[in-house]
Amino acid sequence: MKSWCLAATSLVLSPLTRAGSQNKWESCSQGNNRLQIGTYQFYSDCNSHTYCASNGTCLPKGCRRDAFPLGYDDPKNFPPLCGRTEFCPDEEDACQSLLEVGSACQLNRDDQCEGPPDWKELADHSGMGLNHNGSVCLNNICMWANVTEGQPCVVENTAYIAYTSNGEFADIVSRLASWDNCQFSDFCDSKALVCISKKDFGEACDADKECTSYNCLANGTCGDLPSAVRKLALWIYILVAACIFTAMVGLLVGLFLLHRKQRDVEREKRIQYWREQRTFHENIKQVRESARHTGHDTSGTTTLHSAYSDESHAPILRQKGSTWSVNETGLAR
Numbered sequence: 001m002k003s004w005c006l007a008a009t010s011l012v013l014s015p016l017t018r019a020g021s022q023n024k025w026e027s028c029s030q031g032n033n034r035l036q037i038g039t040y041q042f043y044s045d046c047n048s049h050t051y052c053a054s055n056g057t058c059l060p061k062g063c064r065r066d067a068f069p070l071g072y073d074d075p076k077n078f079p080p081l082c083g084r085t086e087f088c089p090d091e092e093d094a095c096q097s098l099l100e101v102g103s104a105c106q107l108n109r110d111d112q113c114e115g116p117p118d119w120k121e122l123a124d125h126s127g128m129g130l131n132h133n134g135s136v137c138l139n140n141i142c143m144w145a146n147v148t149e150g151q152p153c154v155v156e157n158t159a160y161i162a163y164t165s166n167g168e169f170a171d172i173v174s175r176l177a178s179w180d181n182c183q184f185s186d187f188c189d190s191k192a193l194v195c196i197s198k199k200d201f202g203e204a205c206d207a208d209k210e211c212t213s214y215n216c217l218a219n220g221t222c223g224d225l226p227s228a229v230r231k232l233a234l235w236i237y238i239l240v241a242a243c244i245f246t247a248m249v250g251l252l253v254g255l256f257l258l259h260r261k262q263r264d265v266e267r268e269k270r271i272q273y274w275r276e277q278r279t280f281h282e283n284i285k286q287v288r289e290s291a292r293h294t295g296h297d298t299s300g301t302t303t304l305h306s307a308y309s310d311e312s313h314a315p316i317l318r319q320k321g322s323t324w325s326v327n328e329t330g331l332a333r
Helices: 002-013 234-296
Strands: 050-052 058-060 135-138 141-144 158-164 167-173 186-188 195-197
Touching: none
Parallel strands: none
Antiparallel strands: 050 058, 135 141, 158 167, 186 195
Protein backbone atom coordinates (compact mmCIF):
# COMPACT_ATOMS: atom_id res chain seq x y z
CA MET A 1 0.00 0.00 0.00
CA LYS A 2 2.81 2.43 0.88
CA SER A 3 4.64 1.84 -2.42
CA TRP A 4 1.39 2.19 -4.38
CA CYS A 5 0.57 5.50 -2.67
CA LEU A 6 4.07 6.83 -3.30
CA ALA A 7 4.02 5.79 -6.96
CA ALA A 8 0.54 7.20 -7.53
CA THR A 9 1.47 10.47 -5.84
CA SER A 10 4.58 10.76 -8.00
CA LEU A 11 2.60 10.14 -11.19
CA VAL A 12 0.06 12.77 -10.26
CA LEU A 13 2.45 15.46 -9.06
CA SER A 14 5.28 15.08 -11.60
CA PRO A 15 3.63 16.93 -14.53
CA LEU A 16 2.06 19.61 -12.31
CA THR A 17 4.91 22.06 -12.07
CA ARG A 18 2.61 24.89 -13.25
CA ALA A 19 -0.61 23.35 -12.00
CA GLY A 20 -3.33 25.72 -10.81
CA SER A 21 -1.52 28.82 -12.08
CA GLN A 22 -3.73 29.76 -15.03
CA ASN A 23 -5.19 33.26 -14.68
CA LYS A 24 -8.48 34.72 -15.88
CA TRP A 25 -9.18 34.25 -19.59
CA GLU A 26 -6.29 31.80 -19.97
CA SER A 27 -6.83 28.28 -21.32
CA CYS A 28 -7.57 25.25 -19.13
CA SER A 29 -8.96 21.73 -19.34
CA GLN A 30 -11.87 20.39 -17.32
CA GLY A 31 -10.33 16.96 -17.79
CA ASN A 32 -7.70 17.97 -15.23
CA ASN A 33 -10.31 18.68 -12.55
CA ARG A 34 -9.87 16.06 -9.85
CA LEU A 35 -9.35 15.32 -6.17
CA GLN A 36 -5.68 14.98 -5.27
CA ILE A 37 -4.62 11.48 -4.23
CA GLY A 38 -4.09 11.17 -0.50
CA THR A 39 -5.49 14.58 0.46
CA TYR A 40 -8.66 14.69 -1.67
CA GLN A 41 -8.22 18.41 -2.20
CA PHE A 42 -9.94 19.65 -5.35
CA TYR A 43 -7.52 20.55 -8.14
CA SER A 44 -8.05 22.71 -11.21
CA ASP A 45 -5.75 24.25 -13.82
CA CYS A 46 -7.05 27.70 -12.84
CA ASN A 47 -5.88 29.79 -9.90
CA SER A 48 -7.81 30.37 -6.68
CA HIS A 49 -9.85 33.23 -8.19
CA THR A 50 -11.11 31.39 -11.25
CA TYR A 51 -12.65 28.09 -12.37
CA CYS A 52 -12.29 26.13 -15.60
CA ALA A 53 -15.40 26.71 -17.71
CA SER A 54 -16.79 24.33 -20.34
CA ASN A 55 -15.24 26.43 -23.13
CA GLY A 56 -11.73 25.71 -21.78
CA THR A 57 -11.20 29.18 -20.33
CA CYS A 58 -10.56 30.27 -16.74
CA LEU A 59 -13.44 32.50 -15.62
CA PRO A 60 -14.04 34.34 -12.33
CA LYS A 61 -15.64 32.13 -9.68
CA GLY A 62 -19.40 32.45 -9.36
CA CYS A 63 -19.79 31.33 -5.73
CA ARG A 64 -17.84 30.46 -2.61
CA ARG A 65 -18.10 27.80 0.09
CA ASP A 66 -16.31 29.62 2.90
CA ALA A 67 -17.06 32.93 4.57
CA PHE A 68 -13.46 34.00 3.93
CA PRO A 69 -12.23 32.28 0.75
CA LEU A 70 -8.57 31.59 0.11
CA GLY A 71 -6.61 34.00 -2.07
CA TYR A 72 -8.78 37.11 -1.68
CA ASP A 73 -7.60 40.29 0.02
CA ASP A 74 -10.56 42.62 -0.50
CA PRO A 75 -13.98 41.42 0.75
CA LYS A 76 -15.57 43.43 -2.04
CA ASN A 77 -14.17 40.89 -4.51
CA PHE A 78 -15.55 37.83 -2.69
CA PRO A 79 -17.81 35.61 -4.81
CA PRO A 80 -21.37 35.39 -3.41
CA LEU A 81 -22.49 32.82 -0.87
CA CYS A 82 -25.30 30.48 -1.86
CA GLY A 83 -28.77 30.50 -0.31
CA ARG A 84 -30.23 27.92 2.09
CA THR A 85 -31.73 25.86 -0.75
CA GLU A 86 -28.53 25.95 -2.83
CA PHE A 87 -24.93 24.80 -2.61
CA CYS A 88 -21.61 25.79 -4.17
CA PRO A 89 -19.83 22.80 -5.80
CA ASP A 90 -16.11 22.11 -5.52
CA GLU A 91 -15.53 23.91 -8.82
CA GLU A 92 -17.18 27.05 -7.37
CA ASP A 93 -18.58 27.98 -10.76
CA ALA A 94 -22.17 28.80 -9.73
CA CYS A 95 -24.76 28.06 -7.05
CA GLN A 96 -26.88 24.97 -7.69
CA SER A 97 -30.10 23.66 -6.19
CA LEU A 98 -29.86 21.02 -3.47
CA LEU A 99 -29.80 17.44 -4.77
CA GLU A 100 -32.58 14.97 -4.13
CA VAL A 101 -31.95 11.70 -2.30
CA GLY A 102 -30.27 9.20 -4.63
CA SER A 103 -28.53 11.92 -6.68
CA ALA A 104 -24.78 11.95 -7.28
CA CYS A 105 -22.79 14.21 -4.93
CA GLN A 106 -19.16 15.10 -4.35
CA LEU A 107 -16.91 13.60 -1.65
CA ASN A 108 -17.60 14.87 1.88
CA ARG A 109 -20.29 17.24 0.61
CA ASP A 110 -23.29 16.42 2.80
CA ASP A 111 -24.36 20.03 2.27
CA GLN A 112 -25.13 19.27 -1.39
CA CYS A 113 -27.99 16.93 -0.45
CA GLU A 114 -31.56 17.94 0.30
CA GLY A 115 -32.71 17.12 3.82
CA PRO A 116 -35.63 14.79 4.65
CA PRO A 117 -39.03 16.16 5.68
CA ASP A 118 -38.21 15.54 9.36
CA TRP A 119 -34.72 17.05 9.07
CA LYS A 120 -35.14 19.01 12.30
CA GLU A 121 -35.32 15.75 14.29
CA LEU A 122 -32.51 14.05 12.33
CA ALA A 123 -30.11 16.99 12.06
CA ASP A 124 -26.89 16.72 14.05
CA HIS A 125 -26.20 19.65 16.37
CA SER A 126 -23.15 18.17 18.13
CA GLY A 127 -20.67 19.85 15.80
CA MET A 128 -19.13 16.47 14.91
CA GLY A 129 -20.31 16.53 11.29
CA LEU A 130 -22.61 13.51 11.50
CA ASN A 131 -24.86 14.88 8.81
CA HIS A 132 -26.11 18.10 7.26
CA ASN A 133 -29.76 18.77 8.01
CA GLY A 134 -30.34 15.01 8.26
CA SER A 135 -28.70 14.12 4.93
CA VAL A 136 -25.33 12.56 4.07
CA CYS A 137 -23.26 11.95 0.94
CA LEU A 138 -22.06 8.32 1.06
CA ASN A 139 -20.12 6.76 -1.80
CA ASN A 140 -21.04 9.87 -3.84
CA ILE A 141 -24.78 9.25 -3.41
CA CYS A 142 -27.17 11.48 -1.41
CA MET A 143 -28.86 9.61 1.43
CA TRP A 144 -30.88 10.42 4.51
CA ALA A 145 -29.42 9.69 7.94
CA ASN A 146 -32.60 8.07 9.23
CA VAL A 147 -31.76 4.36 9.58
CA THR A 148 -32.69 3.10 13.04
CA GLU A 149 -30.98 0.57 15.32
CA GLY A 150 -30.81 -2.97 13.93
CA GLN A 151 -31.54 -1.93 10.34
CA PRO A 152 -29.08 -2.35 7.42
CA CYS A 153 -26.85 0.67 6.82
CA VAL A 154 -24.19 1.96 4.45
CA VAL A 155 -20.67 2.94 5.49
CA GLU A 156 -17.87 4.65 3.56
CA ASN A 157 -14.17 4.32 4.37
CA THR A 158 -11.61 6.68 2.84
CA ALA A 159 -7.86 6.04 2.59
CA TYR A 160 -5.72 9.11 3.26
CA ILE A 161 -1.93 9.29 2.99
CA ALA A 162 -0.28 9.95 6.33
CA TYR A 163 3.34 11.07 6.46
CA THR A 164 6.03 10.28 9.03
CA SER A 165 9.77 10.86 9.28
CA ASN A 166 10.31 7.41 7.76
CA GLY A 167 7.93 7.83 4.82
CA GLU A 168 4.19 7.62 4.34
CA PHE A 169 1.43 5.10 4.96
CA ALA A 170 -2.28 4.70 4.24
CA ASP A 171 -4.65 5.80 7.00
CA ILE A 172 -8.15 4.38 6.62
CA VAL A 173 -10.68 6.89 7.94
CA SER A 174 -14.35 6.17 8.48
CA ARG A 175 -15.10 9.82 9.19
CA LEU A 176 -14.84 11.35 12.65
CA ALA A 177 -18.46 10.68 13.50
CA SER A 178 -18.95 7.71 11.14
CA TRP A 179 -19.66 7.91 7.47
CA ASP A 180 -22.96 6.15 7.55
CA ASN A 181 -26.65 6.77 7.21
CA CYS A 182 -27.66 5.83 10.76
CA GLN A 183 -29.39 8.26 13.06
CA PHE A 184 -26.96 10.38 15.09
CA SER A 185 -27.62 8.23 18.19
CA ASP A 186 -26.34 5.10 16.38
CA PHE A 187 -23.37 4.06 14.27
CA CYS A 188 -23.01 1.59 11.40
CA ASP A 189 -20.95 -1.46 12.31
CA SER A 190 -18.40 -1.93 9.52
CA LYS A 191 -18.61 -5.74 9.71
CA ALA A 192 -22.30 -6.43 10.30
CA LEU A 193 -23.43 -3.33 8.35
CA VAL A 194 -26.29 -2.70 10.75
CA CYS A 195 -26.94 0.31 12.97
CA ILE A 196 -25.86 -0.18 16.60
CA SER A 197 -26.50 2.12 19.53
CA LYS A 198 -23.47 4.19 20.46
CA LYS A 199 -21.55 3.31 23.61
CA ASP A 200 -21.32 5.30 26.80
CA PHE A 201 -18.31 6.26 28.87
CA GLY A 202 -16.11 3.31 29.90
CA GLU A 203 -17.49 0.79 27.41
CA ALA A 204 -15.17 -1.07 25.02
CA CYS A 205 -14.68 0.48 21.59
CA ASP A 206 -12.59 0.17 18.43
CA ALA A 207 -13.18 3.58 16.83
CA ASP A 208 -14.28 7.07 17.82
CA LYS A 209 -17.57 6.72 15.95
CA GLU A 210 -18.69 3.96 18.36
CA CYS A 211 -18.75 6.33 21.37
CA THR A 212 -21.32 8.97 22.22
CA SER A 213 -18.36 11.23 23.00
CA TYR A 214 -16.59 10.36 19.71
CA ASN A 215 -13.48 9.71 21.80
CA CYS A 216 -12.22 6.12 21.88
CA LEU A 217 -9.19 6.10 24.16
CA ALA A 218 -5.94 4.23 23.53
CA ASN A 219 -6.96 1.62 26.13
CA GLY A 220 -9.98 0.68 24.01
CA THR A 221 -12.68 2.34 26.10
CA CYS A 222 -14.92 5.33 25.47
CA GLY A 223 -13.73 8.51 27.15
CA ASP A 224 -15.23 11.91 27.77
CA LEU A 225 -15.76 14.51 25.11
CA PRO A 226 -12.46 16.18 24.26
CA SER A 227 -14.13 19.51 24.93
CA ALA A 228 -15.80 18.41 28.16
CA VAL A 229 -15.01 20.27 31.37
CA ARG A 230 -12.98 18.00 33.59
CA LYS A 231 -14.30 17.73 37.15
CA LEU A 232 -11.67 17.28 39.84
CA ALA A 233 -12.07 15.85 43.34
CA LEU A 234 -12.58 18.24 46.26
CA TRP A 235 -9.27 17.26 47.88
CA ILE A 236 -7.40 18.47 44.79
CA TYR A 237 -8.89 21.96 45.16
CA ILE A 238 -8.03 21.93 48.89
CA LEU A 239 -4.47 20.80 48.17
CA VAL A 240 -3.98 23.46 45.50
CA ALA A 241 -5.41 26.17 47.77
CA ALA A 242 -3.14 25.04 50.63
CA CYS A 243 -0.10 25.10 48.35
CA ILE A 244 -0.97 28.59 47.12
CA PHE A 245 -1.52 29.85 50.68
CA THR A 246 1.74 28.27 51.86
CA ALA A 247 3.63 29.79 48.96
CA MET A 248 2.18 33.24 49.70
CA VAL A 249 3.03 33.01 53.41
CA GLY A 250 6.51 31.73 52.62
CA LEU A 251 7.06 34.58 50.18
CA LEU A 252 5.91 37.19 52.70
CA VAL A 253 8.07 35.70 55.48
CA GLY A 254 11.07 35.53 53.17
CA LEU A 255 10.63 39.17 52.12
CA PHE A 256 10.22 40.23 55.76
CA LEU A 257 13.42 38.46 56.82
CA LEU A 258 15.33 39.85 53.87
CA HIS A 259 14.16 43.42 54.53
CA ARG A 260 14.85 43.07 58.27
CA LYS A 261 18.40 42.01 57.54
CA GLN A 262 18.83 44.98 55.22
CA ARG A 263 17.35 47.30 57.86
CA ASP A 264 19.76 45.92 60.48
CA VAL A 265 22.72 46.59 58.19
CA GLU A 266 21.56 50.15 57.50
CA ARG A 267 20.85 50.73 61.21
CA GLU A 268 24.35 49.57 62.13
CA LYS A 269 25.80 51.94 59.55
CA ARG A 270 23.85 54.87 61.02
CA ILE A 271 24.87 53.94 64.59
CA GLN A 272 28.52 53.76 63.53
CA TYR A 273 28.20 57.12 61.81
CA TRP A 274 26.76 58.81 64.89
CA ARG A 275 29.42 57.20 67.08
CA GLU A 276 32.11 58.64 64.85
CA GLN A 277 30.41 62.04 64.89
CA ARG A 278 30.16 62.01 68.70
CA THR A 279 33.81 61.02 69.03
CA PHE A 280 34.81 63.74 66.59
CA HIS A 281 32.87 66.40 68.51
CA GLU A 282 34.33 65.21 71.82
CA ASN A 283 37.83 65.47 70.36
CA ILE A 284 37.13 69.00 69.17
CA LYS A 285 35.79 69.91 72.61
CA GLN A 286 38.89 68.50 74.29
CA VAL A 287 41.12 70.50 71.94
CA ARG A 288 39.22 73.67 72.78
CA GLU A 289 39.41 72.98 76.52
CA SER A 290 43.10 72.24 76.27
CA ALA A 291 43.74 75.45 74.35
CA ARG A 292 41.71 77.46 76.85
CA HIS A 293 43.64 76.07 79.83
CA THR A 294 46.92 76.68 78.06
CA GLY A 295 46.02 80.36 77.51
CA HIS A 296 45.01 80.86 81.16
CA ASP A 297 48.22 79.31 82.53
CA THR A 298 50.45 81.85 80.72
CA SER A 299 52.04 84.21 83.39
CA GLY A 300 51.39 87.93 83.07
CA THR A 301 54.88 88.78 84.51
CA THR A 302 56.72 87.02 81.73
CA THR A 303 58.94 89.36 79.83
CA LEU A 304 58.13 90.26 76.32
CA HIS A 305 61.31 88.63 75.13
CA SER A 306 60.62 85.35 76.92
CA ALA A 307 56.95 85.31 75.93
CA TYR A 308 57.69 85.60 72.26
CA SER A 309 61.14 84.09 71.98
CA ASP A 310 59.64 80.89 70.58
CA GLU A 311 57.67 81.89 67.48
CA SER A 312 56.15 78.45 67.18
CA HIS A 313 54.08 79.06 70.35
CA ALA A 314 53.35 82.74 69.78
CA PRO A 315 49.79 83.69 68.85
CA ILE A 316 49.15 86.10 66.01
CA LEU A 317 48.50 89.53 67.56
CA ARG A 318 46.18 92.18 66.16
CA GLN A 319 48.22 94.76 64.38
CA LYS A 320 47.41 98.35 63.73
CA GLY A 321 45.21 98.71 60.71
CA SER A 322 44.66 94.93 60.52
CA THR A 323 41.61 92.78 61.18
CA TRP A 324 43.56 89.81 62.43
CA SER A 325 42.90 88.69 66.03
CA VAL A 326 43.33 85.62 68.20
CA ASN A 327 40.27 83.54 69.18
CA GLU A 328 39.82 81.61 72.35
CA THR A 329 41.48 78.51 70.91
CA GLY A 330 44.60 80.42 69.99
CA LEU A 331 43.86 80.28 66.24
CA ALA A 332 43.91 83.33 64.00
CA ARG A 333 40.67 84.58 62.63
